[in-house]
Amino acid sequence: MGNFLVWVVWIFAAFACLASAVGVVTFKNPFLSALALIGNLGSLAVLYLLVSAEFVAAAQVLVYAGAVMVMFLFVIAYIGPRQETPWAGGPSWQAFGAVLAAAAIFVEIIVAIALKAGGRLAHSDHVNATFGSPGWIGRLFLTDHLLAFEITSIVLLVAAVGGVILGSHTKRAVEMS
């Protein structure tokens, strides 16, 4: 019974995830695209919970759906939502090439999965009770993956400095001109 419920939740989450991803790419209004991406991130968090990655799911909702998407919506509101059709000006060779390349990537990944995995990729039922919990992740971060943890902080710092420089440079350029 529990197994059946997991499948039902998985199918709902996966379809919501795929539909909202298609929505992000096809909506004309960037505002709607950003809202569809929030739905995509939320349903991905459900999928993460199903593979017992509780902390990553919580971080996904907090960092992505919370902070990053608010920044996106703020910038879209600042610039003003301008309509843009993905197929403007008829199907050009560029659009045709884009669809072809994306389809090629998809087929390639699916073939690779089918060849390498086959039916042998069923994960084991038993998993450690602490698997994916915040304490477990924290211990991993501060023991085995300490270097990655510190480098992540440096990356974030550099990005923040870059954002400040990008913001201030244009102001100086406008004053000079």
Add this chain to the structure above:
Amino acid sequence: MLGPGVAWYLGVSAFLFSIGALGVLLRRNPLIVLLSLEIMLNGANLALIAFSRHAGNGAGQIFALAVMAVAASEVCVGLGLVVAIHRRRLELDVDRLSELRG
């Protein structure tokens, strides 16, 4: 709790990645390109976490969290660029912005 196997998650992540790639290649608004990039990163994250559960090893989840931090910094710089372009009264179209000089 024995749900769908890893192959199902990999299928979803493959679809997410290729839809994101389609958005990056097809759309011309830099904001939508950034949003599609997020979808690609999330597809990779889903594969990492599914494999982490499959192997019973935490390295995949650590990698996924690192990818999240990289995505946050990429959004920070990308949105800074978009705002800078907007302030210079340039058109927000990645086909028109093919030169690096102002």
